[in-house]
Amino acid sequence: MTSATPAVRPRFEDKLRAIVGEAGLVTAGDEREPYEIDWLRKWRGRGSVVVRPGTTEEVAQVMRLCNEARIPVVPQGGNTGMSGGATPDDSGAQVILSTTRLRAVREVDPLNNTITVEAGVPLARVQEEADGVNRFFPLSLGSEGSCTIGGNLATNAGGIAVLKYGNTRDLALGLEVVLPDGRIWRGLRGLRKDNTGYDLRDLFIGSEGTLGIITAAVLKLFPKPAARATAWVGCAGLEQLVRLLARVRDACGDRLVAFEMLTGPSLRLILDQVADVRNPLEGPHAYHALIEVADTRDEGLAALLERSLAQAVGDGLIDDAAIASSLSHRLSFWKIREGISQAQVRAGKAVKHDIALPVSVLPRFVEAAETAVRGVMPHAHIVNFGHLGDGNLHFNVLLPKNASAGKVAEANALLNRVVHDLVVENGGSISAEHGIGQLRRDELRHYKSAVEFDLMMTLKQAIDRNQIMNPGKLI
Amino acid sequence: MTSATPAVRPRFEDKLRAIVGEAGLVTAGDEREPYEIDWLRKWRGRGSVVVRPGTTEEVAQVMRLCNEARIPVVPQGGNTGMSGGATPDDSGAQVILSTTRLRAVREVDPLNNTITVEAGVPLARVQEEADGVNRFFPLSLGSEGSCTIGGNLATNAGGIAVLKYGNTRDLALGLEVVLPDGRIWRGLRGLRKDNTGYDLRDLFIGSEGTLGIITAAVLKLFPKPAARATAWVGCAGLEQLVRLLARVRDACGDRLVAFEMLTGPSLRLILDQVADVRNPLEGPHAYHALIEVADTRDEGLAALLERSLAQAVGDGLIDDAAIASSLSHRLSFWKIREGISQAQVRAGKAVKHDIALPVSVLPRFVEAAETAVRGVMPHAHIVNFGHLGDGNLHFNVLLPKNASAGKVAEANALLNRVVHDLVVENGGSISAEHGIGQLRRDELRHYKSAVEFDLMMTLKQAIDRNQIMNPGKLI
Numbered sequence: 001m002t003s004a005t006p007a008v009r010p011r012f013e014d015k016l017r018a019i020v021g022e023a024g025l026v027t028a029g030d031e032r033e034p035y036e037i038d039w040l041r042k043w044r045g046r047g048s049v050v051v052r053p054g055t056t057e058e059v060a061q062v063m064r065l066c067n068e069a070r071i072p073v074v075p076q077g078g079n080t081g082m083s084g085g086a087t088p089d090d091s092g093a094q095v096i097l098s099t100t101r102l103r104a105v106r107e108v109d110p111l112n113n114t115i116t117v118e119a120g121v122p123l124a125r126v127q128e129e130a131d132g133v134n135r136f137f138p139l140s141l142g143s144e145g146s147c148t149i150g151g152n153l154a155t156n157a158g159g160i161a162v163l164k165y166g167n168t169r170d171l172a173l174g175l176e177v178v179l180p181d182g183r184i185w186r187g188l189r190g191l192r193k194d195n196t197g198y199d200l201r202d203l204f205i206g207s208e209g210t211l212g213i214i215t216a217a218v219l220k221l222f223p224k225p226a227a228r229a230t231a232w233v234g235c236a237g238l239e240q241l242v243r244l245l246a247r248v249r250d251a252c253g254d255r256l257v258a259f260e261m262l263t264g265p266s267l268r269l270i271l272d273q274v275a276d277v278r279n280p281l282e283g284p285h286a287y288h289a290l291i292e293v294a295d296t297r298d299e300g301l302a303a304l305l306e307r308s309l310a311q312a313v314g315d316g317l318i319d320d321a322a323i324a325s326s327l328s329h330r331l332s333f334w335k336i337r338e339g340i341s342q343a344q345v346r347a348g349k350a351v352k353h354d355i356a357l358p359v360s361v362l363p364r365f366v367e368a369a370e371t372a373v374r375g376v377m378p379h380a381h382i383v384n385f386g387h388l389g390d391g392n393l394h395f396n397v398l399l400p401k402n403a404s405a406g407k408v409a410e411a412n413a414l415l416n417r418v419v420h421d422l423v424v425e426n427g428g429s430i431s432a433e434h435g436i437g438q439l440r441r442d443e444l445r446h447y448k449s450a451v452e453f454d455l456m457m458t459l460k461q462a463i464d465r466n467q468i469m470n471p472g473k474l475i
Numbered sequence: 476m477t478s479a480t481p482a483v484r485p486r487f488e489d490k491l492r493a494i495v496g497e498a499g500l501v502t503a504g505d506e507r508e509p510y511e512i513d514w515l516r517k518w519r520g521r522g523s524v525v526v527r528p529g530t531t532e533e534v535a536q537v538m539r540l541c542n543e544a545r546i547p548v549v550p551q552g553g554n555t556g557m558s559g560g561a562t563p564d565d566s567g568a569q570v571i572l573s574t575t576r577l578r579a580v581r582e583v584d585p586l587n588n589t590i591t592v593e594a595g596v597p598l599a600r601v602q603e604e605a606d607g608v609n610r611f612f613p614l615s616l617g618s619e620g621s622c623t624i625g626g627n628l629a630t631n632a633g634g635i636a637v638l639k640y641g642n643t644r645d646l647a648l649g650l651e652v653v654l655p656d657g658r659i660w661r662g663l664r665g666l667r668k669d670n671t672g673y674d675l676r677d678l679f680i681g682s683e684g685t686l687g688i689i690t691a692a693v694l695k696l697f698p699k700p701a702a703r704a705t706a707w708v709g710c711a712g713l714e715q716l717v718r719l720l721a722r723v724r725d726a727c728g729d730r731l732v733a734f735e736m737l738t739g740p741s742l743r744l745i746l747d748q749v750a751d752v753r754n755p756l757e758g759p760h761a762y763h764a765l766i767e768v769a770d771t772r773d774e775g776l777a778a779l780l781e782r783s784l785a786q787a788v789g790d791g792l793i794d795d796a797a798i799a800s801s802l803s804h805r806l807s808f809w810k811i812r813e814g815i816s817q818a819q820v821r822a823g824k825a826v827k828h829d830i831a832l833p834v835s836v837l838p839r840f841v842e843a844a845e846t847a848v849r850g851v852m853p854h855a856h857i858v859n860f861g862h863l864g865d866g867n868l869h870f871n872v873l874l875p876k877n878a879s880a881g882k883v884a885e886a887n888a889l890l891n892r893v894v895h896d897l898v899v900e901n902g903g904s905i906s907a908e909h910g911i912g913q914l915r916r917d918e919l920r921h922y923k924s925a926v927e928f929d930l931m932m933t934l935k936q937a938i939d940r941n942q943i944m945n946p947g948k949l950i
Contacts, residue, residue, distance in 0.1 A: 111721055111835035112866070134725070156670050167668060170645070183926050192865040193642060193831040193907035195631050195681055196919055197949060198931045202677035206670055223728040246586055250609070253698040253771030254729045296728030297779070304772070356668040360586035390667040391587070429669035436671060444671055451658050455938070456673045462937035463930070474672060 012069065016051050016095075019061045024101065026050035035096045038087050039080050039143075043438060045088035047074065047096040054101045056118075056176060056184060056215040063213065064182030066095055072468045073097050075209035077119065077151025080143040082354075083437025085155065085208045085473050094471075099150045102215055108133055113221040114173060114190040119150025119214050126219065135221035138165035142341065150214050156206035158433030163389035164257045165222065167433070169205045174218035177204050180211070180464040190218040203459070208435055209470040211463045225257075227298030229305045230330040234285030235318035239363040241287050244312055245389060248291060251308040255301065258292040259389035260337050266385040269398075270336055273343035277336050280322045289388065290337050340385055340394075348401035349408050350383070351415045352394065355423045356432035359391045365426050369395060372418045377411070392432040395419060416443060436474045444474070487544065491526050491570075494536045499576065501525035510571045513562050514555050514618075518913060520563035522549065522571040529576045531593075531651060531659060531690040538688065539657030541570055547943045548572050550684035552626025553597065555618035557829075558912025560630065560683045560948050569946075574625045577690055583608055588696040589648060589665040594625025594689050601694065610696035613640035617816065625689050631681035633908030638864035639732045639769075640697065642908070644680045649693035652679050655686070655939040665693040678934070683910055684945040686938045700732075702773030704780045705805040709760030710793035714838040716762050719787055720864060723766060726783040730776065733767040734864035735812050741860040744873075745811055748818035752811050755797045764863065765812050815860050815869075823876035824883050825858070826890045827869065830898045831907035834866045840901050844870060847893045852886070867907040870894060891918060911949045919949070 017025050026032055027049050037044045048071075053059040066073050072094045076086040088094040102118035105125070109115070110133040117126055123144040130137035138161040141147060147157070152168045153175070165171065174189040177200075187201060204212055235241060241261060249256050262270075264286050270277055281288075291309075295301050302323055309321040324330035344350050357365050366384065373380045377397070386393035397415055399408060420430045424447050436444050445453065460475050461467075492500050501507055502524050512519045523546075528534045541548050547569045551561040563569040577593035580600070584590070585608040592601055598619040605612035613636040616622060622632070627643045628650070640646065649664035652675075662676060679687055710716055716736060724731050737745075739761050745752060756763075766784075770776050777798055784796040799805035819825050832840050841859065848855050852872070861868035872890055874883060895905045899922050911919050920928065928950075935950050936942075 109833060109835050111717055112833040113724075114833065158668050158670075162667060167670075169674070179926070179930075185926050185930060186924060187927065189902060189904065190833045191831045191902075191904050191907075192637060193633050193862075193867045194904035195633075195642075195908055195910045196904055196906045196915075197681075197911065197923065197927075198686075198934055199644070199674075199677040199681055200927065200930055202674040203934075206672075206674055211673075223724050225728075242586055249588075249698050250771070253700075296725070299775070356666045358584060358587040358589065358665045360584050387668075392668045427664060427666075429664065429666050429671055431671045432666075432668035433670055440671075448672065449661060451654070451660050452662065452672075452675065455654075455660060455675055458937050459673055459678075459934070462933050 012071070013049055015065055016049065016062060019065070020051055020053050020058050024052045024054055024058065026052065035076060035079065035098060036088060038084055040082065043084035043087040045094070046090050046092045047088040047094050048092055050096040050098055052098045052101045056102070056178065059097070059178045059213055059215050060182045060184050062097060063178050063180060067181045067466055067468055070466055070468060071095055072471045074470050075099065075154065075213045077148035077154065078122065078143065078146045080147040081151065081155060081437060082434040083439035085435055085437030085470070086151070087438070089472050097213065099148060099213070099215070102150070105129055106216065109190065110135055110221070112190050114218050115221055116188060116190070116216065116218045117149055118216045120148050123147050123149060123152060130221050131224070134224055136224040137219065137221055139168055139171055142338065149217060149219070153205050153214050153217055154207065154209050155435045158387070158390070158392065160258055160260070160387065162387060163259060164254065169202060171220050172201060172205060172217050173220060175201050175204055175214055176216040177212045177214050180466065180469050188216060188218050208437060208474045210460060210474050211469060223296045225294035226296050227301045228292060228294045228330065229302035230324040230333050231291045231305055231309055231321055232280040232333050233289040233291060233309065233318050233321045234281045235287050236285070237363070238287055238366055240317050241289055241388060242359055242363055244289065244318055245359065247312060248308050252293045252304060255293040255295050256389070257294045258290065260290040260386070261388035262288045262337065262340065262385045265381070266340060266383050267336070269347060269383055270339040270343045273346040274339035277332070277339055280333060281320045285319055290333050344383060344396065344398070347398050349399040349403050351397045351399065351412050353396060353416070353419050354394055354432050354434045355419070355428055355430060356390065356392045357423065357426055357428035359388070361426050362388070362391060362393070365422060365428070369419055369422050372422060373397060373415060376414055376418055420447060438473060441474065487546070488524055490540055491524065491537060494540070495526055495528050495533050499527045499529055499533065501527065510551060510554065510573060511563060513559055515557065518559035518562040521565050521567045522563040522569050523567055525571040525573055527573045527576045531577070531653065534572070534653045534688055534690050535657045535659050537572060538653050538655060542656045542941055542943055545941055545943060546570055547946045549945050550574065550629065550688045552594065552623035552629065553618065553621045555622040556626065556630060556912060557909040558914035560910055560912030560945070561626070562913070564947050572688065574623060574688070574690070577625070580604055581691065584665065585610055585696070587665050589693050590696055591663060591665070591691065591693045592624055593691045595623050598622050598624060598627060605696050606699070609699055611699040612694065612696055614643055614646055617813065624692060624694070628680050628689050628692055629682065629684050630910045633862070633865070633867065635733055635735070635862065637862060638734060639729060644677060646695050647676060647680060647692050648695060650676050650679055650689055651691040652687045652689050655941065655944050663691060663693050683912060683949045685935060685949050686944060698771045700769035701771050702776045703767060703769045703805065704777035705765065705767045705799040705808050706780055706784055706796055707755040707808050708764045708766060708784065708793050708796045709756045710762050711760070712838070713762055713841055715792050716764055716863060717834055717838055719764065719793055720834065722787060723783050727768045727779060730768040730770050731864070732769045733765065735765040735861070736863035737763045737812065737815065737860045740856070741815060741858050742811070744822060744858055745814040745818045748821040749814035752807070752814055755808060756795045760794055765808050819858060819871065819873070822873055824874040824878050826872045826874065826887050828871060828891070828894050829869055829907050829909040830894070830903055830905060831865065831867045832898065832901055832903035834863070836901050837863070837866060837868070840897060840903070844894055844897050847897060848872060848890060851889055851893055895922060913948060916949065
């Protein structure tokens with residue numbers, strides 16, 4: 001990459017500076033570092049320069065320049081991804097294009113139930129803007145204070161509201177995208193129906209910056225829930241939880257917004273590692289669920305959930321259930337569920353899986369996966385939890401705190417193969433919500449059918465002809 | 476197209492017969508005719524042969540054969556489209572590939588809330604299968620008895636449940652697709668989350684048979700509504716209806732499933748032309764809405780809607796409202812709404828528009844469009860109705876019964892330009908739910924930005940290298 005050699009780079013930087021100004025350029029090594037390392041501190045790279053355009057036009061000019069010079073570009077939002085999709089390689093040749101200065105809320109339209117925001121707007125800001133006009137933007141993630149809408153769209157982020165509202169993909173109506181050659185696709189349509197050709201929007205959503213740069217989006221807003229009721233449930237097995245999910249949905253319909261699962265060992269780990277949490281139920285249970293219903297009316301919502309759970313206890317389907325009696329009680333349930341990330345970090349290293357399966361298949365899959373994992377690692381500490389309502393499990397295996405990097409890599413390779421083989425055999429996904437990035441790129445290549453991989457490669461080559469968009473990620 | 480010359484065709488037919496058998500081939504001219512003319516009798520073509528494969532493998536073999544011989548293929552489902560997308564041209568060179576023998580329901584999974592069906596399964600059958608396991612498949616169209624799921628997906632059909640459940644696109648989780656070269660993409664995943672690469676599913680959905688042939692799909696099922704409440708409303712203007720929509724949604728949240736609009740002249744036309752319908756309200760109103768709410772619980776649903784409407788009457792937002800007091804009363808409201816198609820046919824010819832705009836823009840758009848239409852056609856009989864909740868209007872202009880074909884074509888060209896110019900100026904779509912097909916292909920080319928059209932063409936050329944898929948449609 002001759003453009004990255006010391007002799008040439010300064011001239012290229014000058015051209016970038018002419019586009020974005022001094023405020024839009026980060027060249028010093030120590031100032032670049034936050035952009036070169038991911039927040040998990042798992043991936044570290046070295047970029048040639050960080051460019052932070054302030055407008056879509058500037059993004060377009062930067063891309064035109066990079067495309068002409070064949071300089072690879074790594075788009076980056078809030079840099080909160082889980083799969084290394086926004087970290088440059090260590091060549092020092094890649095330009096990091098940060099969207100964080102694209103921060104305008106362009107329009108809020110409560111009558112159309114839409115909001116139009118630029119890519120760098122943090123997710124929490126979108127939630128607040130919606131709230132300000134008595135509407136609800138349902139996307140919700142642990143990182144919502146710092147992740148950006150552009151990153152959410154590029155990775156099709158999931159989170160805790162997918163059961164009712166879908167993934168980020170389902171929340172977008174229109175996009176504005178700068179293509180690899182610097183042209184701008186102006187697709188910011190706020191329409192519920194538009195059958196005028198191929199669905200370009202969904203091609204860019206979830207493409208992890210490998211096809212273009214999303215610079216703005218029209219997002220859907222929803223009626224604001226006025227009431228929530230939340231329960232904690234304990235039962236003997238996953239089969240029972242899957243049946244409970246169907247029952248609660250029959251009883252509550254669209255009111256069901258969350259059905260999160262924690263195994264007994266997952267709860268134990270949280271209780272051991274996280275301060276100020278306690279088991280909402282007496283005694284141990286093999287499986288737990290956090291169930292939440294919400295409604296725009298608050299008439300009898302908690303009673304509806306309570307009746308449904310009381311019946312399930314009466315029928316022997318589940319062992320015990322507690323309904324949150326106050327807001328703080330409710331938040332204490334969520335604190336347990338959200339404590340799992342911290343608990344795992346404190347407990348040591350882990351081999352992580354972010355998988356999805358048909359909900360009906362989960363019980364037999366988990367049984368088979370636990371058996372298979374113990375077949376290759378007899379005393380494996382399995383920490384299994386996730387968004388049961390979406391069929392999405394984080395089926396993780398804790399490793400000893402002092403495990404060497406080599407041992408961790410070995411365990412990763414071994415367990416990924418065991419677990420992912422079973423996932424694919426059962427019609428599942430090896431990356432439910434965290435995307436491919438660098439983390440699962442080899443796995444993707446291993447598991448995708450030749451036809452599907454070839455179709456993806458065909459699209460990549462057709463749209464990013466010079467192969468400058470986020471090389472080394474996804475595909 | 477040498478392969479279509481009389482000398483060559485018989486050999487080609489023999490090859491097709493070897494794949495699909497005698498039952499899968501329709502060669503005689505009179506037997507071909509139902510496949511060569513659309514149900515509106517608006518488009519008529521001539522195919523070389525109709526092939527009706529019975530399995531996905533057969534579809535694949537047919538496509539391989541046609542691709543090698545460079546013979547164009549026109550995919551066809553129930554042949555109920557509105558835009559001529561499934562009718563061959565008149566060259567006699569195109570093979571019509573009917574999916575109507577792909578009729579298997581491959582799997583119904585109530586715990587996963589999915590159903591897996593082949594492309595030729597009629598929509599009504601999917602609704603019935605869902606009902607049989609106490610679930611609900613919400614897609615609903617006038618042609619549901621004969622249209623096929625494959626056609627619904629290929630055209631991203633809309634209908635009367637989009638407000639709550641989205642278009643067909645939003646109801647699909649996975650697809651099986653035969654590519655133009657005969658390879659099979661097996662993407663029948665029943666997953667709520669899957670972030671493993673580019674969204675191929677949504678590329679094929681809505682592509683109107685120009686990129687491949689959808690042979691099967693995994694569709695979402697929903698909780699079955701147990702109660703419905705339906706109202707008929709009259710008011711003075713569209714502005715009021717748009718504000719009422721926001722109010723009803725605030726009050727009823729996700730319970731709102733339909734918000735259909737008819738202008739005074741549209742209702743008048745129906746009352747004049749359709750038997751056994753009568754105005755649910757006293758006196759004339761400039762605008763009417765049919766509003767329906769549904770819930771999985773039936774506690775106080777009608778009262779909820781009634782309170783909301785009573786308040787709107789009290790506030791002077793609307794003039795009058797009637798709540799259906801029985802199932803037959805409710806069906807009588809829907810009979811009015813559904814009578815508009817028949818009323819238009821009986822009244823004569825019409826220049827039709829199938830447009831969508833942001834809901835908030837509708838009042839000023841309609842005012843501008845009516846003014847513009849009367850500017851070029853002072854006594855135009857405007858029949859405006861549609862799915863207000865989706866921002867989707869059928870903004871039609873009736874022509875005299877005895878208008879000549881030339882006059883109709885002239886009026887079409889004139890009014891399309893006037894109306895579509897305003898649609899595009901206001902950020903709208905010139906084809907909300909009926910697709911492009913042959914009908915709006917020139918309009919698409921006229922209005923799409925160069926960047927968007929070029930992106931679409933890039934995709935078309937990358938996936939259908941020999942340009943054999945449904946030539947002359949969409950793009």
